[in-house]
Amino acid sequence: MKKTMIELFAGVGGFRIGLEANGFETVWANQWEPSTKMQHAYEVYTANFGEENASNVDINEVNKEKIPDHTLLVGGFPCQDYSVARTKAQGIQGKKGVLWWNISEILKEKRPKFVLLENVDRLIKSPSDxxxxxxxxxxxxxxxxxxxxxxRVINAAEYGFAQRRRRVFMFAAHESTTYYKSIQEKNHNDILFRDGFFADQFKIDSDYESKKKVVNISISPNMYADLVEVSDNFKSKFHNTGFMINGKVTSIDTKPVEHEIYPLRKILEKSVNENLYIDKNEKKLDRFKYMKGSKREKRVDKNGYEYYYSEGGMSFPDPLDRPARTILTSESSVNRSTHVVEDPETKRLRLLSPVECERLNGFPDDWTNPKNCNITITERKRYFFMGNALVVSLVKKMGITLNNIIDNEEYEENFTILSKDDETSDEKVG
Known part of the structure; x- marks a missing residue:
């Protein structure tokens, strides 16, 4: 079985870096940023990987039939409203422009053997109503x-990486695969703790008491005739770990096996540009202190109603002996979520550099500033890219498991062919 993949909503190529390190070949990739003339992420992507098999058009306009066949589909897609409705012709239609439906269309048309997706963890709880x-x-x-x-909802810091970034990863296997057939007969403990996709590289505590709080539901046609009924009537709590096969869904709350902490200190550069230091700008420094400090203030809303706004304090500066907080797209701007560290060399307060943010996500240094890029990439854009990116180091670990799964698929295919040849030989001899 060929280790071919397509990358959707590719950004600057986090999935591709992690999986090509494990021998996968990218046969097609799509990156399109709506409502902007300059396609910065695509320019960075192609500067690093080349333009071959790279698409820079709206995924909604792509003819899914013309996408190359592939073994693995990957992508980090936005968390949107996925509700569906019945059309006048009694068909089913999702909200226009919602990117999940493009993945769904590709699954319907191409039926890749495996799928690996990433999203914010609130996906499993949305919408609020x-x-x-x-x-x-x-x-x-x-x-x-x-x-x-x-x-599985995975916090990178809990598995030995330098950023507390929590995301939900989803792995799907088609019913034609050996992998699907192998887990079909297993119970939920075997799948979640020993034999499932995440079990080996992302071990969980088998003694954690919440594993007893299992949620079992059905999403099969026996319960919901179609997607419209799911959209109209489905409501359930999903825990941070789970699986679905044959319409039967099991989810439990799990706790990672403890890993050694990887502190923020280890990814810091030894020397950075002077423009990252904030200690000489009293106005900026005071603003950071205020935004990160605790507060209880009387405020007035637009209707003239007075209320008290309360907010807890944050560490200032950020501790260097712990993993970093989650990088957001607003990193480096003057706001509460931006990291401020005391530089170990100069003992002065400064922001994180773009390279340090790349390191927190497991990207190579200066990945977002390639020398052969067709356009200028500002520092602000580089921070934005990393706020949107996934942790490549997690994908590399998943690539190890994918290799094992595909190697087993090939073994089973070859074993079947050999068995058939033996049967034919026996018939001839007889």
């Missing part, structure tokens, strides 16, 4: 196209 509906729609879509799916 019908908890779990959007994730339920996704699960049912996978079921309708013949897939099992496993998910």
């Amino acid at each position: 019908q908890r779990g509906r959007d994730f339920g729609i996704m699960l049912r879509s996978f079921l309708d196209y013949g897939y099992s799916i496993e998910w």
Whole structure:
């Protein structure tokens, strides 16, 4: 089985870096930023990987039939409203422009053997007025196209990396695969703690008491006739770990096996540009102190109503002996979420550099500032890219498991062929 993949919503190529390190070949990739003339992420992507097999058009306009066949589909897509409705012709239609439906269309058209997706962890709880509906729609879509799916909310820092970045990863396997068939007969403990996709590289505590709080539900056609019924009626709590096969869904709350902490200190550069230091700008420094400090202030809303706004304090500067907080797209601007550190060399307060943010996500240094790029990439854009990116180091670990799964697929295929040859030989001899 060929280790071919397509990368959707590619950004600056986090999935591709992690999986090509494990021998995968990218046969097609799509990156399109709507409502902007300059396609900065695409320019960085192609400067690093080349333009071959790279697409820079709106994914909604792509003819899914013309996408190359592939073994693995990957992508980090936005968390949106996935609700669906019945059309006048009694068909089913999702909200226009919602990017999940492009993934769904590709699954329907191309049926890749495996799928690996990433999203913010609030996906499994949205929307607020019908908890779990959007994730339920996704699960049912996978079921309708013949897939099992496993998910895990993973905080990179809990597995020995330098950033407290929590995301939900989803792995789906088509019913035609050996992997699907192998887990079909297993119980939920075996899948989640020993034999499932995440079990080996992202170990969880088998003694954690919450594993007893299992949520079992059905999303099969026996419960919901189609996606419209799921959209209208489905509501359920999903825990941070779970799987779905044959329409039966199991989820539990899990706790990672403890790893050694990787502190922020280890990714810091030894020397940075002077423009990152904030200690000589009293106005900026005072603003940071205020925004990161605790407060209880009387405020007035637009209707003239007075109320008290309360907010807890944050460490200032950020501790260097712990993993960093989550990088946001606003990193480096003057706001509460931006990191401020005391430089170990100069003992002065400064912001993180773009290279340090790349390191926090496991990207090579200066990945977002390639020398052969066709356009100028500002520092502000580089921070923005990393705020949107995934942790490449996690994907590399997943690539190890994918290799094992695909190697086993090839072994089973070859074993079947050899067995058939033996049967034919026996017939001739007889």
